[in-house]
Amino acid sequence: MSDRLGGALARKPLHFIFVLDVSGSMMRGGRIQALNNAITEVLPHLKDEARANPHAEMLIRVLAFANEPRWVIEQPTPVEQIHWERLEAVPRGFTELGSALMTLTDALSHLDDSSSAFPPAIILVSDGRPTQSSGTTFAEGLQALLNNRWGATAVRLALGVGRDADMHSLRRFIGDEDVPLLRADNPEQLVEYIVWASKAASKVASRPVIGGGLNAAPPSAVGGDPIWSTLG
Amino acid sequence: MTPDGGWTTLSGSVIGSVHQRDHLPIQDAVLTWNDGNQAVLAVADGHGHRLHFRSDTGSALAVVSAVEELRRILPALTDPRSARERVSAAAAAIVATWEAKVRHHIEANPYSQAEDDETGASADPLRPYGTTLLAAAVSGDLMVLLQIGDGDSVVVSRAGVASRPLPEDPMLDGTRTSSLCEPDPLSALRVAVVDTRVDDVALAFLCTDGFGTSRVDSDGWWRQTGEQLVEFGRSRGLDWLREQLPGWLEEPAQVGGDDTSMAILVRTDLATRTVPAPPR
Numbered sequence: 001m002s003d004r005l006g007g008a009l010a011r012k013p014l015h016f017i018f019v020l021d022v023s024g025s026m027m028r029g030g031r032i033q034a035l036n037n038a039i040t041e042v043l044p045h046l047k048d049e050a051r052a053n054p055h056a057e058m059l060i061r062v063l064a065f066a067n068e069p070r071w072v073i074e075q076p077t078p079v080e081q082i083h084w085e086r087l088e089a090v091p092r093g094f095t096e097l098g099s100a101l102m103t104l105t106d107a108l109s110h111l112d113d114s115s116s117a118f119p120p121a122i123i124l125v126s127d128g129r130p131t132q133s134s135g136t137t138f139a140e141g142l143q144a145l146l147n148n149r150w151g152a153t154a155v156r157l158a159l160g161v162g163r164d165a166d167m168h169s170l171r172r173f174i175g176d177e178d179v180p181l182l183r184a185d186n187p188e189q190l191v192e193y194i195v196w197a198s199k200a201a202s203k204v205a206s207r208p209v210i211g212g213g214l215n216a217a218p219p220s221a222v223g224g225d226p227i228w229s230t231l232g
Numbered sequence: 233m234t235p236d237g238g239w240t241t242l243s244g245s246v247i248g249s250v251h252q253r254d255h256l257p258i259q260d261a262v263l264t265w266n267d268g269n270q271a272v273l274a275v276a277d278g279h280g281h282r283l284h285f286r287s288d289t290g291s292a293l294a295v296v297s298a299v300e301e302l303r304r305i306l307p308a309l310t311d312p313r314s315a316r317e318r319v320s321a322a323a324a325a326i327v328a329t330w331e332a333k334v335r336h337h338i339e340a341n342p343y344s345q346a347e348d349d350e351t352g353a354s355a356d357p358l359r360p361y362g363t364t365l366l367a368a369a370v371s372g373d374l375m376v377l378l379q380i381g382d383g384d385s386v387v388v389s390r391a392g393v394a395s396r397p398l399p400e401d402p403m404l405d406g407t408r409t410s411s412l413c414e415p416d417p418l419s420a421l422r423v424a425v426v427d428t429r430v431d432d433v434a435l436a437f438l439c440t441d442g443f444g445t446s447r448v449d450s451d452g453w454w455r456q457t458g459e460q461l462v463e464f465g466r467s468r469g470l471d472w473l474r475e476q477l478p479g480w481l482e483e484p485a486q487v488g489g490d491d492t493s494m495a496i497l498v499r500t501d502l503a504t505r506t507v508p509a510p511p512r
Contacts, residue, residue: 004480004483005464005480006454006480009484009487010487055249055488
């Protein structure tokens with residue numbers, strides 16, 4: 001009989017999912033380039049977070065959406081193994097966020113149903129008002145997500161891009177009024193906000209305590225002109 | 233059949249690696265008492281996040297309250313038929329005692345304006361002290377267990393067969409727990425009465441969720457733990473168990489990140505009694 005009481009131990013997975021808008025409007029003002037840059041910038045920070053949380057196995061997925069959702073990274077992948085390939089926006093592509101949330105919910109429903117995982121961290125980035133050309137509304141997608149155990153308990157953060165971002169829908173996605181909702185009006189802000197959101201989400205989601213509570217202050221006074229709001 | 237021996241207690245508590253990293257105090261508490269024939273033990277897991285910013289105090293007050301109140305009912309723990317009623321009454325007394333101690337602590341240490349602004353503590357004054365509670369008491373052959381919130385309470389026979397005598401709490405899903413700081417914590421109370429002679433009990437252990445949540449065998453770790461404790465206690469003695477316990481708690485606290493505590497109630501004659509023959 002082994003001298004280790006209780007058997008083997010393993011780190012619990014922390015699923016980290018980016019849900020990224022690649023609709024046609026993301027082609028304006030260099031938004032899609034800025035989003036790619038932001039993801040590239042955030043990866044080293046996530047690696048630092050993974051090292052700072054040795055009790056959690058940080059696994060990344062990326063879901064892009066325009067006319068339809070598409071997994072960019074479908075298999076949960078350790079952050080050290082992520083090689084980011086730049087996303088392209090879909091010309092004249094819609095903002096089918098409701099369908100994306102359905103796809104996200106389906107993925108969450110395949111997670112381990114025991115308590116042996118941290119609540120997932122989900123970061124949504126969008127620059128427009130959700131459309132419903134696929135027949136699935138944003139409200140239906142959100143409700144499906146919230147009806148899922150992991151979706152309901154996830155640490156959900158959202159970033160708006162430019163003045164056309166539907167901040168009301170993004171606020172509904174977050175749910176918790178105490179969690180900041182940020183809008184990036186230029187590439188510098190987008191990078192800064194995504195880095196902040198990723199670090200904040202990983203800190204909250206990987207705490208081995210009951211309940212959430214995001215208490216990291218968002219970045220303030222990030223420089224740059226509000227080009228995405230003036231360009232429209 | 234030789235008479236069963238008395239009871240002794242072992243316990244330990246180790247801070248989680250995340251609490252160490254974040255420079256937070258340990259939020260678990262553990263307390264035991266025994267006189268050789270009777271024993272009481274309690275463990276508590278303070279919730280630890282920012283809304284429960286005094287949960288280290290809350291868990292410490294919880295185990296003190298539990299040991300105080302359970303010691304009071306020990307003389308009356310003689311009849312299995314009335315024991316359930318007595319332990320339920322003791323649980324109500326524990327909750328009342330804990331709440332009184334918390335309010336006393338708040339009087340001596342009022343919430344600051346900053347704490348109020350950030351968490352609304354004054355509007356829900358018990359919330360900052362939120363904690364679970366697991367407790368057990370034994371008097372002669374009768375053992376009682378009570379629990380509010382997550383964690384595990386396990387009873388193990390001399391044959392090494394483990395069981396969880398408490399009913400499930402439907403509120404526990406790995407992300408939420410019932411708590412002493414709720415408006416009606418007794419609605420989440422779970423109690424059990426065990427006749428240790430009938431069930432041939434060798435030991436019982438209580439542990440906070442930090443011990444089990446990172447186990448690869450998430451369904452069976454508690455059975456293995458029970459079987460090992462009986463085997464180790466029999467083959468290597470209780471002193472060896474006592475020496476090993478801190479190390480056994482250290483590993484899950486490091487890997488899982490959470491505070492990890494365990495209290496064990498064990499027959500003093502575990503190492504000297506012969507092993508029962510397996511059933512044919």
